[in-house]
Each structure stands twice: as structure tokens, then as C-alpha cells.
Amino acid sequence: MPGALARLAAGVAPPAVPIDARGDWRAAEEALGVELPADYKWLVETYGWGEFCDYLYLHTPFGSRPYNSLTWRSTGGLLVWGSTIDADRLCWRTDGSPGDWPVVIWDAKGAVEELAVGAGEFVAGWSLGLLESRLLGAMEAGLAPWFNAFRTRTHRCVVLSEGPYPYAERLRILRDAFAPTADRGSWESDGGASGQDHFAAVADDWLFTYDRSRPHQIRVGLPPEDTQRAGERLFDAVRLMGCEVRQVTTGGGTVLPAWETRAPEDARP
Structure with a gap:
């Protein structure tokens, strides 16, 4: 397990029963037309559909619940894999190998920020207070991180x-x-x-x-x-x-x- 994911698992307890965390990855990828990054698959299988620290929402390609899906934006090959409580979109720029896709934040006002990290490193870094976004800010200092499954x-x-x-x-x-x-x-x-x-x-x-x-x-x-x-x-x-x-x-x-x-x-x- 890469270091960022190991730190996330140690610092943020996964739910006992992840929601919408299992399914046919091949079918999901065929429907989207792309292969999905391995670190994202680990996030989904470990945490499922839910929120980190009442702020970052992790979407999955499984289940049929409203608001839980991966969707394409019409601009720049952006694939949305998450969101925030403030309606910001967490995306990948799908250029090159899936393991190299950077996270792109598209906020509710249309501003864009690109970070040279994948989804797993982004979620781990932000939740554990090790990464700050220009658009999203940082996790509140001194606050223990957590995850809530949407159920x-x-x-x-x-x-x-x-x-x-x-x-x-x-x-x-x-x-x-x-x-x-x-x-x-x-x-x-x-x-x-x-x-x-x-x-x-x-x-x-x-x-x-x-x-x-x-x-x-x-x-x-x-x-x-x-x-x-x-x-x-x-x-x-x-x-x-x-x-x-x-x-x-x-x-x-x-x-x-x-x-x-x-x-x-x-x-x-």
C-alpha cells in the first residue's frame, strides 16, 4: 500500500460496512470509457460512499443512489470523482496514464485549481492536515479526522x-x-x-x-x-x-x- 494510503487508513478509521463499495470495476470502466486509478479503487473499497471530515465527499461508480456517481464534465477531459459540502467538484484531468492523473478542483464559482497529486494522496493529505488547497483551504488544525458512510x-x-x-x-x-x-x-x-x-x-x-x-x-x-x-x-x-x-x-x-x-x-x- 502506498505511503499516503497507509497513513490515511491509520489516521481515519474506515466504516465497518462501506456503502456502495463493491461492484464490477471492468463494467464501470467500460461505461466511462477509461481505466480508473488504483488508488481511487482502494479508496472506494475501503471507505465507500461518504464524507471525510463533514467536507470532502467520495463518490463511487456502484449502486443506484442519487448523487453518487462518476460523471464527465464537458471541459478539458475532467472526470468528477468527488465533491465538497460547498458544491465544489473534485475531478481528474484524464491525460496520460491513470496513475498520473492530477486532481483538479472546480469550485462552485467556476475557479479551477490543479494539484500534482492523485485522488488517494489528495484525500489523505487534506484529511490529515498535510495538504492545503488554494480553493478549499486546509483541514482545521488540531481536529481529529473522521469518515462518515452515507447510509x-x-x-x-x-x-x-x-x-x-x-x-x-x-x-x-x-x-x-x-x-x-x-x-x-x-x-x-x-x-x-x-x-x-x-x-x-x-x-x-x-x-x-x-x-x-x-x-x-x-x-x-x-x-x-x-x-x-x-x-x-x-x-x-x-x-x-x-x-x-x-x-x-x-x-x-x-x-x-x-x-x-x-x-x-x-x-x-
Whole structure:
């Protein structure tokens, strides 16, 4: 594995079940009319359809989901393999051997930037804070990188009492209950009186946000089929944290009488 890809795999935990990550590469290449770079194939098979650091979107040639595909731009032989949250396009300039295709960024205003790296090195460099783009800027300094698979998730919010332990200890207990976990960013203000910690339960691809105040709550996004199992584990963790459950709501704010497993209207990507 090339060095950039090895660093990415070590620094950004891949999802337990990548989405739209497997398929017939030969058929995909025949449909596009070009052979695809090996580093891109590794990205797809390792991470699948999803986003790095809530910003860089990796597209794949597999599946039939809206917004997930490789497409040609009419200008300059550019093949789009990704995008950003700001609607910028991540492309290759398809001149020469696929292993030598440079990344071209085409931003939402029409500005263009070409970088002398492939898709794998670009994603690794930007996500790990080792590469800065004139158009996209750089990954926020000091923020641990992460990847979210684009999949349907059920969202729940559990409002808690404060409990006897300080926030840092409650967070440690919560993360230990779902270990191994991976950071997904955090922030604080007012000297630590308010803030959030985001992390993922790696083995299950469950996404957590722990709000330390206003109100004190845990938000979780998980595959619908995992709702019952996740609820049992979460309530066990809350007891270890010394807290009480005050309220459970859907991601849209609907109050539930208890942790419910069937609320299809609340399942969304």
C-alpha cells in the first residue's frame, strides 16, 4: 500500500460496512470509457460512499443512489470523482496514464485549481492536515479526522440529568461503553461550560454527539436495524455515568414515550 494510503487508513478509521463499495470495476470502466486509478479503487473499497471530515465527499461508480456517481464534465477531459459540502467538484484531468492523473478542483464559482497529486494522496493529505488547497483551504488544525458512510440512519436524542461525575469522566465512561471509538471533532466555549464531543463506535458505525449542556444530552445516529441493541447499550452506559434519562426524542424533536425501535419517518441519511 502506498505511503499516503497507509497513513490515511491509520489516521481515519474506515466504516465497518462501506456503502456502495463493491461492484464490477471492468463494467464501470467500460461505461466511462477509461481505466480508473488504483488508488481511487482502494479508496472506494475501503471507505465507500461518504464524507471525510463533514467536507470532502467520495463518490463511487456502484449502486443506484442519487448523487453518487462518476460523471464527465464537458471541459478539458475532467472526470468528477468527488465533491465538497460547498458544491465544489473534485475531478481528474484524464491525460496520460491513470496513475498520473492530477486532481483538479472546480469550485462552485467556476475557479479551477490543479494539484500534482492523485485522488488517494489528495484525500489523505487534506484529511490529515498535510495538504492545503488554494480553493478549499486546509483541514482545521488540531481536529481529529473522521469518515462518515452515507447510509440511512435513525436518530435519537436522550436528555439526561447531570449526575455526580464531571463531564470529562462521563464522556470517558460513555466512550468506554462503545469502544473502540474514533474522534469526529469537538468544541467548547465559556471555559468549557458548553460544548460538544463527536465520536463514532467503530465496530457498529454508530455516530454520537455528547452535549455537555443546554441541555445535557446524547444524540446518536445508527442503522435502523440496530435501534434496539443500541438503546440497550446506551441506557446501560447512562447508568454507569450516574445519570437519569429525562426524555427521548427523534432527530426531528418529536417526544417519544420511551426508546422506540419503530419510527420510519425518522430514518434518513
